[in-house]
Amino acid sequence: MKQNGGIILIGYLDGQVQWYKGNTVIVNINGIGYYVEVTDAAIIPEVGKGIKLYIYTYVREDALSLYGFKEIExxxxxxxxxxxxxxxPxxxxxxxxxxSYDSFINSILTENLAVLKQVSGIGPKTARRLILELQGKVGELANNLSQGIIKSSDDEEIYLALQGLGYSPQEIKQSLSGMEFAENTTIEEKIKKALTRLGKER
Incomplete structure (x- = not known):
């Protein structure tokens, strides 16, 4: 947490579900309940179960709201x-x-108005504004995501191979996360293992 003009900005919550309805959940941490809105009710477990969320603290003169996300991206x-x-917000x-994260970024980079207009309340004018104002910014987000994946020359080869097969940076990151290889594992074997994992996740 950090302070902004005396207001504590919350960046992450790790607690238990106290109550939820629709896309709103109360996260109980040491007896204090944090009222959070999330993107998808499916990420909220049953009451009493643990929940971890990355938080955006939205501050206005008359309100302070918390928005929660499963992934930091x-x-x-x-x-x-x-x-x-x-x-x-x-x-x-x-x-x-x-x-999805990937669909939105791809729609901005490819200027796909049809995909953006699938969102309720987003018409042609707003879709064009999103493309105009975000093209440079979402490209940077995609680059930052790939940089978090690539830690060695082998990682770079695997990343480029999977990207060439049509997988997004986020899918590749999820596939490679926590994956361990023996010291003598070849690049081809690593790619094959990653593809097997990606096939199960899709």
Missing amino acids: ERELFTTLLTVSGIG KAALNILATL
Whole structure:
């Protein structure tokens, strides 16, 4: 947590589900309940179960709201969406609830208005504004994600091979996360293992 003008900004919560309804959940941490809105009710477990969320703290003169995300990349994209003129937290949350992280970034980079207009409340004018204001910014997000994956020359070869097969940076990151290889494992064997894991996740 950090302070902004005397207000504590929360970046992450790790607690238990006290109550939930729709896309809203109360996270209980040491007897204090944090009221959080999330993109998808499916990420909320049963009452009493543990929940971990990356948090964006939205501060206004008359309100302080918490928005929760399962992955930190989603929170970063949410933050980026708020830089677009006319896009507030509700609209940004609606975009992330409708489109996956990868689908949204690809729609911006390829200027795909049809995909963006799938989001309720997003018409042609707003879709064009999103593309105009975000093209450079989402490209940077995609680059940052790939940099988090590549830690060696082998990782770079695996990343490029999987990307060439049509997998997104986020899918590749999830596939390689926690994967261990024997010292004498070849690049081909590593790619094959990653593909097997990706096939199970899709």
